Amino acid sequence: xxxxxxxxxxxVVEADPEMPLLWVLxxxxxxxxxxxxxxxxxCGACTVLVGGEAVRSCTLPAGDVRDAVTTIEGHGNPEALxxxxxxxxxxxxxxxxxxxxxxxxQAASLLADNPAPSDEEIDTAMRGNLCRCGTYQRxxxxxxxxxxxxxxxxx
Amino acid sequence: xxxxxxxxRRTFLVGSVAIxxxxxxxxxxxxxxxxxxxxxxxxxVTLNPYVLIDASGVTVIAPRAEMGQGIHSTLAALVAEExxxxxxxxxxxxxxxxxxxxxxxxxxPGVPVNAERGVLHDTRQAxxxxxxxxxxxxxxxxxxxxxxxxxxxRRAGAxxxxxxxxxxxxxxGVDIARLRTEGGxxxxxxxxxxxxxxxxxxxxxxxxxxxxxxxxxxxxxxxxRSLPRTDIPSKVTGTAQxxxxxxxxxxxxxxxxLSPRLGAAMRSIDMAEALAVPGVERIVEFEDGFGxxxxxxxxxxxxxxxxxxxxxxxxxxxQTDAIFExxxxxxxxxxxxxxxxxxxxxxxxxxAPPGRVFEAEYxxxxxxxSTMEPMSATAVLRDNHLEMWAGNQIPIAFRDAAAxxxxxxxxxxxxxxxxxxxxxxxxxxxxxxxxxxRLAASVPGxxxxxxxxxxxxxxxxxxxxxxxxxxxxxxxxxGPEAVVLRIAAPSVSRQGARRLMGFAPPGPDHMLVxxxxxxxxxxxxxxxxxxxxxxxxxxxxxxxxxxxxxxxFHECLMDELAREAGLDPVxxxxxLIDDAPSRGVIEAVADMSGWGADRPSGTGRGxxxxxxFGAPMAQVVELxxxxxGLRITRAWAAVDVGLAIDPGNVxxxxxxxxxxGLSAAVMxxxxxxDGMVEQHNFPDYDALRMDNAPEIxxxxxxxxxxxxxxxxxxxxxxxxxxxxxLYDLTGERVRELPLNRRFAFA
Numbered sequence: 001x002x003x004x005x006x007x008x009x010x011x012v013v014e015a016d017p018e019m020p021l022l023w024v025l026x027x028x029x030x031x032x033x034x035x036x037x038x039x040x041x042x043c044g045a046c047t048v049l050v051g052g053e054a055v056r057s058c059t060l061p062a063g064d065v066r067d068a069v070t071t072i073e074g075h076g077n078p079e080a081l082x083x084x085x086x087x088x089x090x091x092x093x094x095x096x097x098x099x100x101x102x103x104x105x106q107a108a109s110l111l112a113d114n115p116a117p118s119d120e121e122i123d124t125a126m127r128g129n130l131c132r133c134g135t136y137q138r139x140x141x142x143x144x145x146x147x148x149x150x151x152x153x154x155x
Numbered sequence: 156x157x158x159x160x161x162x163x164r165r166t167f168l169v170g171s172v173a174i175x176x177x178x179x180x181x182x183x184x185x186x187x188x189x190x191x192x193x194x195x196x197x198x199x200v201t202l203n204p205y206v207l208i209d210a211s212g213v214t215v216i217a218p219r220a221e222m223g224q225g226i227h228s229t230l231a232a233l234v235a236e237e238x239x240x241x242x243x244x245x246x247x248x249x250x251x252x253x254x255x256x257x258x259x260x261x262x263x264p265g266v267p268v269n270a271e272r273g274v275l276h277d278t279r280q281a282x283x284x285x286x287x288x289x290x291x292x293x294x295x296x297x298x299x300x301x302x303x304x305x306x307x308x309r310r311a312g313a314x315x316x317x318x319x320x321x322x323x324x325x326x327x328g329v330d331i332a333r334l335r336t337e338g339g340x341x342x343x344x345x346x347x348x349x350x351x352x353x354x355x356x357x358x359x360x361x362x363x364x365x366x367x368x369x370x371x372x373x374x375x376x377x378x379x380r381s382l383p384r385t386d387i388p389s390k391v392t393g394t395a396q397x398x399x400x401x402x403x404x405x406x407x408x409x410x411x412x413l414s415p416r417l418g419a420a421m422r423s424i425d426m427a428e429a430l431a432v433p434g435v436e437r438i439v440e441f442e443d444g445f446g447x448x449x450x451x452x453x454x455x456x457x458x459x460x461x462x463x464x465x466x467x468x469x470x471x472x473x474q475t476d477a478i479f480e481x482x483x484x485x486x487x488x489x490x491x492x493x494x495x496x497x498x499x500x501x502x503x504x505x506x507a508p509p510g511r512v513f514e515a516e517y518x519x520x521x522x523x524x525s526t527m528e529p530m531s532a533t534a535v536l537r538d539n540h541l542e543m544w545a546g547n548q549i550p551i552a553f554r555d556a557a558a559x560x561x562x563x564x565x566x567x568x569x570x571x572x573x574x575x576x577x578x579x580x581x582x583x584x585x586x587x588x589x590x591x592x593r594l595a596a597s598v599p600g601x602x603x604x605x606x607x608x609x610x611x612x613x614x615x616x617x618x619x620x621x622x623x624x625x626x627x628x629x630x631x632x633x634g635p636e637a638v639v640l641r642i643a644a645p646s647v648s649r650q651g652a653r654r655l656m657g658f659a660p661p662g663p664d665h666m667l668v669x670x671x672x673x674x675x676x677x678x679x680x681x682x683x684x685x686x687x688x689x690x691x692x693x694x695x696x697x698x699x700x701x702x703x704x705x706x707x708f709h710e711c712l713m714d715e716l717a718r719e720a721g722l723d724p725v726x727x728x729x730x731l732i733d734d735a736p737s738r739g740v741i742e743a744v745a746d747m748s749g750w751g752a753d754r755p756s757g758t759g760r761g762x763x764x765x766x767x768f769g770a771p772m773a774q775v776v777e778l779x780x781x782x783x784g785l786r787i788t789r790a791w792a793a794v795d796v797g798l799a800i801d802p803g804n805v806x807x808x809x810x811x812x813x814x815x816g817l818s819a820a821v822m823x824x825x826x827x828x829d830g831m832v833e834q835h836n837f838p839d840y841d842a843l844r845m846d847n848a849p850e851i852x853x854x855x856x857x858x859x860x861x862x863x864x865x866x867x868x869x870x871x872x873x874x875x876x877x878x879x880x881l882y883d884l885t886g887e888r889v890r891e892l893p894l895n896r897r898f899a900f901a
Binding site for chain 2: 015016019020023026027028030031032033034035036037038039040042043045071072073076077078081085088089092093094095096097098099100101104122123124126127128129130131132133134135136137138139140
């Protein structure tokens with residue numbers, strides 16, 4: 001039995017505690033916005049927040065998760081977009097879109113720690129998130145724009 | 156030959172004959188109305204294969220694979236423009252597999268951007284439409300989607316609009332000439348708005364016009380502008396449904412393992428240990444592997460690791476070196492093609508003094524597509540009807556393969572083509588359809604969501620083939636005077652045709668030499684020959700296909716010959732190329748990059764030009780020496796697409812194609828040992844990341860008389876431009892990819 005809090009909701013899941021969080025989210029809780037890309041924490045498609053920190057859910061045993069989990073579905077939704085999601089739409093970032101939930105969750109973690117990252121800090125934070133469509137340029141632009149929006153909103 | 160193969164062959168021959176001689180037949184065939192495959196539900200009305208209207212508005216059918224290239228939005232805009240729809244209200248669906256959605260541009264010429272089309276063009280287009288239509292080729296590939304749809308879908312929108320106006324005229328008792336359309340409604344002179352939703356039933360009963368009036372470009376509101384893509388909101392909120400995201404009651408999850416030696420049979424299997432894993436439902440044997448079905452994906456993947464199987468030997472040389480020896484052997488065979496044979500290059504080279512003949516050999520490796528989303532599909536068999544969700548670039552063949560795999564007829568299969576997490580040509584194969592169908596058939600009534608592991612995906616691709624080029628040339632003061640360029644590689648088009656139709660048409664293999672024989676260079680004595688290598692490693696369509704290796708060969712060679720002649724590489728191109736749009740992009744990229752100016756110290760720059768899929772593209776790549784290794788810092792691209800229907804998306808595709816090519820050039824390589832692929836996951840087969848991808852600037856020109864697609868042309872010139880930059884920076888000429896074999900990249 002696993003007890004997890006995901007997007008503010010408590011769940012009890014009947015699954016092996018060794019099972020990576022990714023598959024609990026996707027196959028047991030039906031939260032399919034978090035994607036499988038590699039299974040070895042090498043591409044970032046499965047990135048979620050655990051206790052506010054970006055983690056690769058494909059290698060994190062669900063039994064080790066103590067803090068609250070936030071997935072892309074909890075980060076924002078089509079009716080209530082987050083600043084990052086709005087910037088992603090404004091700057092037309094996504095192509096195939098498969099890596100983008102992971103990119104956005106990684107960026108959310110970055111901006112929570114560092115509200116005004118330099119380009120180099122953005123590059124360092126995002127280098128674990130692979131995009132085979134090569135959308136990096138627009139990802140960077142959208143992060144800068146969202147950071148600006150979020151700083152303004154705080155003033 | 157199988158029954159299907161025989162039928163396909165007969166159909167194909169009819170098509171070939173008609174293309175060769177039957178223009179009149181071609182016109183008849185192309186003008187024959189296509190059956191509308193849409194089966195509207197209650198409350199829905201369809202006016203033609205592209206337009207579906209229900210109480211909440213208009214849905215446009217965009218029958219091409221959305222794999223990231225933004226084609227759904229661009230195709231929908233063609234219809235929305237002519238129907239005067241509000242862009243934010245437009246909904247887009249892929250629609251069913253259907254012959255109505257054949258891709259006529261696969262074999263055809265480009266489409267003139269001028270809306271006024273002559274008879275000559277009509278007949279050429281009609282003839283070109285014929286073979287894909289006869290074969291029912293609903294294919295996304297070859298950068299053809301927009302070229303194919305530009306007229307068809309605008310006409311569909313315009314025809315729908317005219318029938319809606321006729322319905323409104325009848326209802327309001329107003330002369331149709333006094334009506335106009337706006338925002339998804341017909342508007343009367345008094346300002347009364349009749350919504351399309353309310354007119355659709357009446358409109359469906361009206362015979363659509365055969366030659367609807369198309370808007371001249373001066374009236375366009377949507378086309379020619381960067382529109383927000385319709386798919387992005389769902390993709391940034393995690394609500395877009397990829398094939399592996401389908402969730403249904405009583406669902407099971409599966410993964411497959413195929414022979415690690417590609418195409419080799421499974422000799423034995425011991426599944427006892429795997430079956431003992433709690434949650435494992437069933438293991439299904441294939442000829443060349445097995446699938447594990449379990450209560451979740453992780454259990455299936457873990458159990459698959461516990462299956463012990465023995466595999467036959469590979470049907471190809473087991474080591475990379477031996478594979479390349481086999482490829483090189485093809486140079487000793489009669490060429491399959493001499494599609495460029497100007498003057499008498501062989502004689503010129505024979506007559507040249509030995510010291511004056513330039514010689515070089517270039518090599519490129521096998522490459523994986525490595526889509527972000529590994530292969531996946533979801534399927535359920537209920538009452539002998541298979542329902543499948545899968546990302547794919549060839550819906551008819553995909554559906555038929557699924558049906559055949561479990562003894563159903565095509566009519567017993569419903570295929571939903573989902574958005575896909577990258578395609579790049581990998582999803583133009585039907586292997587996944589067969590597996591998903593067989594897994595679903597083993598547990599009737601229960602949906603099965605199949606996900607390949609990344610390792611399975613990396614080691615069971617239809618790879619971009621390894622290829623070798625041998626060049627000999629004589630150079631004069633203006634550059635090359637005589638060139639013999641010979642190319643040897645396994646044939647993608649023959650393997651692909653065999654998989655799709657059961658036979659490979661004879662004749663010259665254009666894909667083998669595209670990017671080498673068809674470039675607009677004027678070289679007095681110029682021979683390009685293609686030599687087909689006999690290697691059974693599965694090869695397939697990798698973004699830009701033959702251009703992906705020949706662009707590298709040709710443009711590295713041109714760079715070398717420029718240096719031999721003591722000419723600037725850009726200057727030499729301008730001396731050899733007369734084609735105005737090609738010169739235009741070369742001059743534009745030189746201007747953008749400040750080509751002639753002094754380089755910052757510690758940097759090198761390379762230039763390359765490739766005209767592919769109708770689009771001339773010139774690129775400059777800048778490479779810098781950092782303490783930690785070489786870094787691609789900046790890149791510039793200029794491309795002529797005739798008409799940029801969505802400039803923002805054209806820019807995105809050019810950059811995407813370049814990053815794809817640069818990633819391969821720096822580090823992409825599939826190798827073999829004991830018949831098995833040695834790269835398993837991203838740590839072994841990586842790509843550029845945010846911190847080492849260059850900042851890229853794109854300039855779009857629109858001078859060409861014909862439209863060009865843009866999904867692929869960004870890729871070919873990126874690789875030689877980088878290799879040429881490496882020479883500029885280091886003075887070392889590297890004629891083999893990937894470059895990180897010889898140089899460290901940061």
